[in-house]
Amino acid sequence: MIFQWGDIVAVFAWFIAVYMVIVIVFYTVILVISLFQLRKEYQLDRVQAYEDYMDEFYTKPVSIIVPAYNEEAGIIQSVRSLLSVNYPTYEIIVVNDGSTDLTLEKMIEHYEMKEIKKVIRKQVDSKPIKKIYQSEILSNLFLVDKENGGKADALNVGLNFSHYPYFCSLDGDSVLEQDAFLKVMKPIIDSNEEVIASGGSVRIANGCQIQNGHIHKIGLSDKPLVVMQIIEYLRAFLMGRIGLSRHNLLLIISGAFGVFSKHWVIAAGGYRVDTVGEDMELVVRMHRLLKEKGQKKKIVYVPDPVCWTEVPEDLTYLRRQRRRWHRGLFESLWIHKKLTFNPKYGSIGFLAFPYFWIVEFFGPIVELSGYIFMILCLFLGGIYIEYSILLFLLSCLYGSIFSMAAVLLEEWSLTKYPKVSDIVKLFLYSLTETLWYRPLTVLWRCEGIWQMVIGDKSWGEMKRKGVSE
Template sequence: MNLDNILYWFNEVFSSLIFIYMLFVILVYSLMLVFAFLQLRKDRNLDKNLEGKVNLNAVYSKPVSIIVPAYNEEIGIISTVQSLLTLEYPQYEIVIVNDGSKDSTLQTVIDVFQMEPVFRTVQNQLPSAEIRGIYQSKLHYNIVLVDKENGGKADALNAGINVSRFPYFCSIDGDSILSTKSLLQVMKPIVSSNGKVIAAGGSVRIANGSEIEYGSVLKSVVPNNPIVVMQIIEYLRAFYMGRIGLSRFNLLLIISGAFSVFSKEYTIKVGGYNKNTIGEDMELVVRLHNYLLKNKIKKSIEFIPDPVCWTEAPDNLKDLKTQRRRWHQGLLSSLMLNRGMLLNPKYKQIGLISVPYFVFIELIGPIVELLGYIYVILSFVIGNIYLESALTLFVLFLIYSTVISMFSILLEAWSMGTYPRIRDSVKLLLYSLSEVFWFRPLMVVFRLQGFWYFIRGKNDWGSLTRSGLQKKTNDTL
């Protein structure tokens, strides 16, 4: 067999494998879009305001502790707490956990909210670094500040759980802002299911470019920064397609650590947050599924599209690379820790559908995409018989990224209308056309770094530059 024949058969096999994989991924995502549309159409027919009023008294019996882990968050922590004070919810406490910050996070919170040292019983049910002091606000009795030695986000969350008093806790990032009805909405499935739902997560939106004042988003606007715009599209695709579709069948392995509610009882039963992984939020959800299935407990974890948490996204490539690298590293770490669930019928739909989805689509997706990009480039260079295959694969890439992204944007505009200006929706649609040419290749490179860090055993969380969300921003059209 000569070299031409070898190249021909290699091209046939290699291109066929990539085509089959891409078609499979497109099919899965298309089904998710259909399920998301059906669920959102069902929700859209409900009178949400009336439903909220009906459930307001019901949730009174389920008070919530909101835990805010903060490490060097002096810029955004005050806005976050101010937004939490505006929540429409009968009974909740705010537990700010200063995780050994090196900036003035601790003193800023003490000064603004007039905190004073108090004695508070701490239930040491989960391991955490030493607590140096506990403070309570003289202005708002429900604000508690925990000052502890640095131990990482997972450690801070465990400390917050130990200090918290209520049966459910909500974890929120120190640079995030909740809309006023978010907590009420995210608790609805927990309340209405009589405890069958033990965890729920809400949607996360990017606040960069929006008008913000005193911890409230006055006007949501799509900014001009291309890096931020592409992340908005990504978030819409992830939340309005992926998580709604997976939640419909209790297949969620991820609910955002930026905004999620958990049963404290079951969180303690599985050992709380794992301090030895950088993907602590996903790892907790996987362990909860593992525990429920092993003990044959019929509970579920849900995603609620209505509640909105606003967060600050990276606005430069350096910070974006750090964020995506650690996200993918966290995904790999969580799946490796729970690899016994993969294709294991003992874990039912989680082991046979959910874990395989995250392994074969989310985890190895960047590897296949990289091979696909290399194949397309080489085929265009070589030409001849390879050109047709390259064009076909490129069309699949367009469908995989651009078309699905556009449908997600339209689905969000139809169901929620987070960005009410028509020009914002048009901007998102136009930017989605460019995704396959620059943004997705960058994400492939950044996510592949997660593999490299994992292989090296490097659990470096990294740091992101924050400009804060406390001021109005004019980065708009």
């Protein structure tokens, strides 16, 4: 019996170790691709690269859709930041999704909105619209008041209302850098519309000085939980998305900041309202539609344009967010499960989908099993301690080292954090990720899986305090 138990322990230990090695190899490849891509992009003259795009002759007009539900804390500042972006032709459409706070009233009062009558062509399904407003002082600012239907439904309403061939989905608590639209639209314009969707970077505004919707000083929060999220975002965007985008394998464009071709989104059916991960599900559906129609279009990520957004500062709200994200990941993968290893869908089916299933979805289950196994091995003693040490070293390599690499990529390329002390702080915090932050996120993501098993579809309230003064 002891021998059989030893065999089971050995097999389980090697399964976890092999899994983690595979993940480490994958991330190493992604890191190398990201390094070369960033080096290629940032050898260019950034200012000269975007100057020509201020001419209306070259650019494409964009509709900015801002779904807003109980965003009274930051909606005025967010709209103000959008009104000052460097872009020739755009409109702003704030969609009030049945807010129960003062979001609607604040918008009407501050921007002198007056009700207008307008016939809207319903190209995708959505909840009924109550009223439509237009600013008397800013002709390109609109406010659509509708029945509550969720973020995806609000985006569909904005899509129906929009006037321009490209639209941007933007969270109501976000602040854009002034040249963000020039940068995120550049690949679409340069490709002669071969690129049908382009996503920018999302950075964390907590700890920054933001006044009247403008970034005055970039800094770090004094809360460890927020600092760890900054590192997590750097790794997700500067490593993961650059590498996947390089080979047209990107399955996620953040709902906080992305530009899409209106034609292709409508052709795909708009946003689904029955999933909590509507942004990923739309991108996957667009990839699927392109493959089925034999269209060689691209969906890309651009690291330079940055949108600053507020993140949770306490464990309760962060836990809700991560559980919801993991449920959204599963829903997107499950809805389109036929793509997995399907030769009809090329590299999306053979590379992107297996990666998201094996690494992103099942990864937390394997990691949580590894943490539990490491603890048990320490109590068992003997050879099991060696297993425990092996798994711990692999988890450190998997977590902290790649997080440190992401911080260095940030300093090498975008340099959004000007103070050396901030980079040092990020670097030191990244060393501790495996010890506390990653186990927490792994546990929360596993809780998201458990919620799906028991049929719990609760959303969970996200409290915002606003990031702009």
